[in-house]
Amino acid sequence: MTEYTEAATVGIGIFGSGRIGQVHAANVALNPGSTLLWVCDPRLDAATELAQKYGARATDNPNDVLSDPAVQAVLVGSSTPTHMDLTVQSVRAGKRVLCEKPLDLELDVIDAARADAGPDIEHVMVGFNRRFDPNVAEVHRRVEAGEIGQLEQLTIISRDPTPPPGEYLAVSGGMFRDMTIHDFDMARFFLGEITSVYATGSALFSDDARAVGDVDSASLILTNAAGVQCQIINSRHCGYGYDQRLEAFGSLGSLRVGNQRDTTVVFDGASATDVKNPIQNFFLERYAAAYQIELQHFLTSIASGVAPSPSFEDGREAVVCALAAQRSLSEGRVVALSEFGL
Amino acid sequence: MTEYTEAATVGIGIFGSGRIGQVHAANVALNPGSTLLWVCDPRLDAATELAQKYGARATDNPNDVLSDPAVQAVLVGSSTPTHMDLTVQSVRAGKRVLCEKPLDLELDVIDAARADAGPDIEHVMVGFNRRFDPNVAEVHRRVEAGEIGQLEQLTIISRDPTPPPGEYLAVSGGMFRDMTIHDFDMARFFLGEITSVYATGSALFSDDARAVGDVDSASLILTNAAGVQCQIINSRHCGYGYDQRLEAFGSLGSLRVGNQRDTTVVFDGASATDVKNPIQNFFLERYAAAYQIELQHFLTSIASGVAPSPSFEDGREAVVCALAAQRSLSEGRVVALSEFGL
Amino acid sequence: MTEYTEAATVGIGIFGSGRIGQVHAANVALNPGSTLLWVCDPRLDAATELAQKYGARATDNPNDVLSDPAVQAVLVGSSTPTHMDLTVQSVRAGKRVLCEKPLDLELDVIDAARADAGPDIEHVMVGFNRRFDPNVAEVHRRVEAGEIGQLEQLTIISRDPTPPPGEYLAVSGGMFRDMTIHDFDMARFFLGEITSVYATGSALFSDDARAVGDVDSASLILTNAAGVQCQIINSRHCGYGYDQRLEAFGSLGSLRVGNQRDTTVVFDGASATDVKNPIQNFFLERYAAAYQIELQHFLTSIASGVAPSPSFEDGREAVVCALAAQRSLSEGRVVALSEFGL
Amino acid sequence: MTEYTEAATVGIGIFGSGRIGQVHAANVALNPGSTLLWVCDPRLDAATELAQKYGARATDNPNDVLSDPAVQAVLVGSSTPTHMDLTVQSVRAGKRVLCEKPLDLELDVIDAARADAGPDIEHVMVGFNRRFDPNVAEVHRRVEAGEIGQLEQLTIISRDPTPPPGEYLAVSGGMFRDMTIHDFDMARFFLGEITSVYATGSALFSDDARAVGDVDSASLILTNAAGVQCQIINSRHCGYGYDQRLEAFGSLGSLRVGNQRDTTVVFDGASATDVKNPIQNFFLERYAAAYQIELQHFLTSIASGVAPSPSFEDGREAVVCALAAQRSLSEGRVVALSEFGL
Structure with missing residues (x-):
């Protein structure tokens, strides 16, 4: 079950190994344009279980993911209160981000994140899969x-x-x-x-x-x-x-x-x-x-440099x-x- | 429940007061272009019951129907073995005929009827209601x-x-x-x-x-x-x-x-x-x-003189x-x- | 097209010969339990045209309808501003009433009519055909x-x-x-x-x-x-x-x-x-x-003496x-x- | 896109690189229980193109496939006249076979193949995907x-x-x-x-x-x-x-x-x-x-030793x-x- 392809694939880290993290992990593994590198979850055993399934590494420390230069993009599927912090950190680390909905429950948290992330916020995609x-x-x-x-x-x-x-x-x-x-x-x-x-x-x-x-x-x-x-x-x-x-x-x-x-x-x-x-x-x-096509859109936006849609503003x-x-x-x-x- | 209309309606006699005779009787009563005059059935009580419902006369003798000059058309809904005989008699009496299917079980009976009825057979309609x-x-x-x-x-x-x-x-x-x-x-x-x-x-x-x-x-x-x-x-x-x-x-x-x-x-x-x-x-x-529209087609063919369809030949x-x-x-x-x- | 029946039918007067009046007139004629006696419309020619179609009498004076003892019930299908006045008059004249929707555009007019009509208002049905x-x-x-x-x-x-x-x-x-x-x-x-x-x-x-x-x-x-x-x-x-x-x-x-x-x-x-x-x-x-069954419900409520539904209160x-x-x-x-x- | 699994997968050779061969190749690659090893086609370039896509080897000589001990099973998707010969050779070489329909156009060819293949014919599955x-x-x-x-x-x-x-x-x-x-x-x-x-x-x-x-x-x-x-x-x-x-x-x-x-x-x-x-x-x-589930059934029959269905006899x-x-x-x-x- 190996597909040989010359094209470089996008290295992916996933935050969160719950239900949505599992969906994303499977789709990343299935998509020839992406490779799952990291699964990060405060519950390390859950991260490990999911990571092993797809030959990725597990951690409970986001820095392990963000400091890995092979990671080009992250999928934020952790609990809602952590969405904005992980998004901002990831943007600052130069990663492309697909963040699950809702961005946050509070508007001021979202607005602060937008300010902190700077102009690269336009490359943050929000996971409105429908x-x-x-x-x-x-x-x-x-x-x-x-x-x-x-x-x-x-x-x-x-x-x-x-x-x-x-x-x-x-x-x-x-x-x-x-x-x-x-x-x-x-x-x-x-x-x-x-x-x-x-x-x-x-x-x-x-x-x-x-x-x-x-x-x-x-x-x-x-x-x-x-x-x-x-x-x-x-x-x-x-x-x-x-x-x-x-x-x-x-x-x-x-x-x-x-x-x-x-x-x-x-x-x-x-x-x-x-x-x-x-x-x-x-x-x-x-x-x-929808989840598979959403991932493909995200990967395509990375490859093309065109800002993804739905955007952070759509999420807000x-x-x-x-x-x-x-x-x-x-x-x-x-x-x-x-x-x-x- | 009286509809006043100047147009002459077609006087109708029905042979057979069974299930299909009852359908025809109700439709004749409902259609402003037709009036039910006779119901004829060897079971006189059944004929009477149906006739009374629509203010028509009942008989067990087909000649009563065929000799009534007010009867312009007949609906043959009696048992199959009587279809051809009643059709031939009615055609010879100058009546228009709508005969139920099948015309007869035997082809030679049908062909003999066709020969006996003469050219007016083309005005006989067969009851393929579908x-x-x-x-x-x-x-x-x-x-x-x-x-x-x-x-x-x-x-x-x-x-x-x-x-x-x-x-x-x-x-x-x-x-x-x-x-x-x-x-x-x-x-x-x-x-x-x-x-x-x-x-x-x-x-x-x-x-x-x-x-x-x-x-x-x-x-x-x-x-x-x-x-x-x-x-x-x-x-x-x-x-x-x-x-x-x-x-x-x-x-x-x-x-x-x-x-x-x-x-x-x-x-x-x-x-x-x-x-x-x-x-x-x-x-x-x-x-x-379908039964109502079939009757209307029959009445229209009588009024226009155009031979009805499905025809006796279709029935054969x-x-x-x-x-x-x-x-x-x-x-x-x-x-x-x-x-x-x- | 005459149905012979022993049962007494309900004599009906219709106010209004417009679209809805025409529907009611046809249904009254079709229903064996009702007979159309009057069509009343300020446009006498319209009333006459509709009345003739069903062998009824025409007038532009509501009193002709309300003073006719053969009229047991009226259908109020005139223009909305006349609904309450005709309903009250009809109730006072001892008629059963089926009044079209809306009863009136103004609540005070409806409430005044309710007061004027007295307890027989409970036998007024409102024409919510759906x-x-x-x-x-x-x-x-x-x-x-x-x-x-x-x-x-x-x-x-x-x-x-x-x-x-x-x-x-x-x-x-x-x-x-x-x-x-x-x-x-x-x-x-x-x-x-x-x-x-x-x-x-x-x-x-x-x-x-x-x-x-x-x-x-x-x-x-x-x-x-x-x-x-x-x-x-x-x-x-x-x-x-x-x-x-x-x-x-x-x-x-x-x-x-x-x-x-x-x-x-x-x-x-x-x-x-x-x-x-x-x-x-x-x-x-x-x-x-729906209109046919509505009429039947109205006729049944008259025969049984049970108040009809939807009621005047429903209309209000x-x-x-x-x-x-x-x-x-x-x-x-x-x-x-x-x-x-x- | 690598799935790490301890379970041994079934090594597969495919005969025929046409439309159906391509479907099978993709499904074999997708199924974690199978690995595509060979694509064999008289048109070597076609075999090569398909084989490369999934990291398999290509040949125009069936013996290369049949003599490879890593090949446990073959999918016969070549032209109809070659079905029986390749099936018999494969059975004799100890391979499990999924053969496309029809087995052959002629009954005597099928019967001869049945005789030649011996009792292991019961492990031949025919590709009635529906x-x-x-x-x-x-x-x-x-x-x-x-x-x-x-x-x-x-x-x-x-x-x-x-x-x-x-x-x-x-x-x-x-x-x-x-x-x-x-x-x-x-x-x-x-x-x-x-x-x-x-x-x-x-x-x-x-x-x-x-x-x-x-x-x-x-x-x-x-x-x-x-x-x-x-x-x-x-x-x-x-x-x-x-x-x-x-x-x-x-x-x-x-x-x-x-x-x-x-x-x-x-x-x-x-x-x-x-x-x-x-x-x-x-x-x-x-x-x-259907094609994916068919392949899974074939793989399961190999693992369990239970004869697959539809069988060679079904094909006949x-x-x-x-x-x-x-x-x-x-x-x-x-x-x-x-x-x-x-």
């Missing part, structure tokens, strides 16, 4: 090509199969910064700059969410300066799996992304017909291709949307993003 | 318009929900003349004249069918002179309802008729998604519109196909329709 | 039966094919009272009493809407006391027809109503596959069955929702229905 | 589990996007041995032993097919001893792509495999709604997963079906497989 989902990417391309005329309304349905554990909820920053953050980026991907956010939410089923003052079900309306509307519908649970749909409505028609299944098999029986299988139930399965704006949504929910009013100095 | 189903009619129109290029293969799936009772099977003339007869007409509707028939069949589940030497599951291949192929797939039962599909494949694409449901409701749950309701389970429900040709299929099944070979003197 | 659509009714029934567990989110998409003329928009009372009124009733049908309304809207394409200060695209979020959320998505135009969808999401699954087509025909070609026909483009076609509450939405839109905040004295 | 397609495998598993009751009818639709070049058609052995061979195996996969074959076919559009006396459109009916029927519908072209469908109808319901698309995107517009993208157009794309039986179909077409009759000594 932009690279082939379904989403196709709808975006066709909307941009004018197939549905002028975009007027965008509906995003995004529901997780099951709520995260209570201990995670307590430090998640709330549903909007933790889960809706992806949908804010989708809204921005299609509508451009968001100017106002309306949010409502309730804790309908999760005692854990209620206990920490969070919601488990939310509905939001975002608008841009032109008055284009985006509805976001969220739930922390979903009886039929990982519900990920998107519908772009324009003056001439509509383009929709549906849920995915592993096979095309359909059943007809006495009490039900055209029965399809459950939808893909896990984000790593649903967005497997999504957090602003989340903060605006939180304010809207608590104050029961529309919140203009200009309140956040934009 | 030609008037809006789905089938649309596919036919679009195929004729060239939307799929040259027609190359036609697939007809036709399955009844449950087999008829054993006593009916015994006198039905066999699956091909009783049930497949509709599909033979569909094949001719799309392919024109059929030149050869291949048939295979088995009694897979019905002891009744087996007992009378009939099959309950059949597969047939018909071709026309140009080599266009038609597959017919039949079953006397179907666990998910009345399966009525058709697919026209041409050099440029395909047009398909699917099964119908009463609502568009779809369910998503843990073990199954995109679940639709059972399909319409009964031919009177599935083809309700479908029977020839059925006889050829029977011969093919029993002799294990392709049967050319020319063997029947065509 | 409750009787077989698709909606089935989803409602299955939600009530617990098939999706606890209802948590309801999404209603409701888009008209094309905007009404400018002169109509000017007197329509605005999108929320004119068009969204149906969706408010749908929300109440599923969620029960609404407690808060959020609305946003823009005039994205209609100069007529902009000229009268109205919106043509709107997104709303309603909640009930339990925190169940309802998203409403509206547009005054839709490139692919009359978009009428509804999705009920509960703790165990989801039930959806899709758009309807006249046939099941599907096309496969080189550049597109599984292509279906345009959806039904006109509300009278899309909701044809939908107007309150609309007024709350208008206030939300203009003030940029969540509006509690308690602000309207509920 | 059995491993996740869609087909799921339907097969659910049919076996009794989900649709007793299987009664199986419908296979199999159409290529475009006909092969004329020079290929001339040596292909005819449509039944070249293309339908896959469908014969599908029929056997679901129905078990086939007892009779009916075939009809026409050259409707391909002058090349007509020139060599072949057909381009075919319809077949196969039955097993229990009377279960299998319809096969073939075309050498298809305007909407690579049409690969299968429908299993049983006493309780139906299970269907549909065509695959790269995304779930759907478009609604003025003239067409629910529009999906073209289906996957190429067999390597449509069956990409599919050829018998094809020969029976040819005889049926030329003689216009049902052909019992017992005519071939079964």
Whole structure:
């Protein structure tokens, strides 16, 4: 299982050996344009386990990664509070960075990082993988090509199969910064700059969410300066799996992304017909291709020198949307993003 | 519930007060262009019950209907062995005739009727209602318009929900003349004249069918002179309802008729998604519109004087196909329709 | 086309011979339980034309209808500002009333009518036909039966094919009272009493809407006391027809109503596959069955003496929702229905 | 891109560097359980090009492969006339063999090879990849589990996007041995032993097919001893792509495999709604997963010592079906497989 190629590959270090770190590690190993060199995690045994799987080295010290000249780029998949510090250190060490979402829960931390990192911040990419989902990417391309005329309304349905554990909820920053953050980026991907956010939410089923003052079900309306509307519908649970749909409505028609299944098999029986299988139930399965294409985009941006997209600024704006949504929910009013100095 | 209209309506007599007679009676009553005058059935009480429902007269004597000058047209929905006799009598009495399928089980009876009826036979319409189903009619129109290029293969799936009772099977003339007869007409509707028939069949589940030497599951291949192929797939039962599909494949694409449901409701749950309701389970429900449009076509042909379609000849040709299929099944070979003197 | 029946039918008078009056007239004529006696319209020629079609009498004087003892019930399908006056007069004359939506644009007019009509107001039915659509009714029934567990989110998409003329928009009372009124009733049908309304809207394409200060695209979020959320998505135009969808999401699954087509025909070609026909483009076609079943419900409530549903109060509450939405839109905040004295 | 693993991998040699050889080479490289050692092709430059891509050695001499003790297994993807000779040589050299379909065009060649290879023939696997397609495998598993009751009818639709070049058609052995061979195996996969074959076919559009006396459109009916029927519908072209469908109808319901698309995107517009993208157009794309799973099955059979499936006998039986179909077409009759000594 060796692919012989003359092309130089990009040496990669990964911060974080959790779920997303594991996805990235596998994709780095699979991609002929990248080589996994380091896995860094404060839990050294976890780092070691993941590193060994792909013939990389393990450490619990970020400096080992950042001081290795063979490392050209890092993937920051550690816990959220460490994102900005590792990003800044990596940029300063001359590394290209792909940082997971959200950049941070607090805007001032993000802004301080931006200041500290300097102009190379423009080469930091943020891990909004859904932009690279082939379904989403196709709808975006066709909307941009004018197939549905002028975009007027965008509906995003995004529901997780099951709520995260209570201990995670307590430090998640709330549903909007933790889960809706992806949908804010989708809204921005299609509508451009968001100017106002309306949010409502309730804790309908999760005692854990209620206990920490969070919601488990939310509905939001975002608008841009032109008055284009985006509805976001969220739930922390979903009886039929990982519900990920998107519908772009324009003056001439509509383009929709549906849920995915592993096979095309359909059943007809006495009490039900055209029965399809459950939808893909896990984000790593649903967005497997998206993560691979995201990595390829990152590698291509390194090779070409063209700044990657979504950018650090995209990551920051999504957090602003989340903060605006939180304010809207608590104050029961529309919140203009200009309140956040934009 | 009275509609006032100046236009003269067509006075109608119906032979047969069974299932199909009841459908016709209701449609005649509903159609502003027709008035039900007589219901005739050897079972006078059945005739009376149906006649009273629509303010018509009942009789067990066909002459009462045929001698009434107000009767312009008759619908022959009596038992198959009476079709030809009543048709001939009606034509001779100067009535327009819509005769149910099959015209008769035997070709010589049909041919004798044709000879007896004289040239007015061209005004006899045969009740192949499926030609008037809006789905089938649309596919036919679009195929004729060239939307799929040259027609190359036609697939007809036709399955009844449950087999008829054993006593009916015994006198039905066999699956091909009783049930497949509709599909033979569909094949001719799309392919024109059929030149050869291949048939295979088995009694897979019905002891009744087996007992009378009939099959309950059949597969047939018909071709026309140009080599266009038609597959017919039949079953006397179907666990998910009345399966009525058709697919026209041409050099440029395909047009398909699917099964119908009463609502568009779809369910998503843990073990199954995109679940639709059972399909319409009964031919009177599935083809309700077809029967109404068929009647309208008959009334229009009377008003215009243009010979109706499907014609008596269409009815005869479908029977020839059925006889050829029977011969093919029993002799294990392709049967050319020319063997029947065509 | 006469149906002979012993049962007494309900004598009906119709106020208004416009689009909806014509629908009602046809359905009254079709229903064996009702007889159309009068059509009343200030435009006497229009009343006469419609009345003649069904053998009824025409007048421009409501008293002719209300003083006729054969008239048991009236259908109020006249222009909105006349709804309450005709309803009150009819109730006082001892007639049963089915009044079109909205009851009135102003809450005080509705409340005055309620006071004037007295206790028989409970027999006034309001014409929210969508409750009787077989698709909606089935989803409602299955939600009530617990098939999706606890209802948590309801999404209603409701888009008209094309905007009404400018002169109509000017007197329509605005999108929320004119068009969204149906969706408010749908929300109440599923969620029960609404407690808060959020609305946003823009005039994205209609100069007529902009000229009268109205919106043509709107997104709303309603909640009930339990925190169940309802998203409403509206547009005054839709490139692919009359978009009428509804999705009920509960703790165990989801039930959806899709758009309807006249046939099941599907096309496969080189550049597109599984292509279906345009959806039904006109509300009278899309909701044809709903109007018939609505009338039947009204007739049954008359026969049984059981108060009809949706009731006058349902009609009033939908107007309150609309007024709350208008206030939300203009003030940029969540509006509690308690602000309207509920 | 190196995966470190302690497990020994299976050394593989590939005969043939054409389209299928390239697929196998990529999958062998991708699978951690196998290592590509040799590519052998009479066109040495082609062998070299493919071998270099995966760090393997190239040769035009089969003995180089067969005498290498590191080669445990071979994949025979060379031209059809060489299949049996290479298979026999490989078996005699102690190698495990996965041989592409058809084994050979002639039954006597296959039977001679069987005799020559000796008892180790039971470890020869034949490359009927469709059995491993996740869609087909799921339907097969659910049919076996009794989900649709007793299987009664199986419908296979199999159409290529475009006909092969004329020079290929001339040596292909005819449509039944070249293309339908896959469908014969599908029929056997679901129905078990086939007892009779009916075939009809026409050259409707391909002058090349007509020139060599072949057909381009075919319809077949196969039955097993229990009377279960299998319809096969073939075309050498298809305007909407690579049409690969299968429908299993049983006493309780139906299970269907549909065509695959790269995304779930759907478009609604003025003239067409629910529009999906073209289906996957190429067999390597449509069956990409099938080829990978097939290889895995082969590797697992080597590791476990359990004879692989589909077996050499399965390969032989599919050829018998094809020969029976040819005889049926030329003689216009049902052909019992017992005519071939079964």
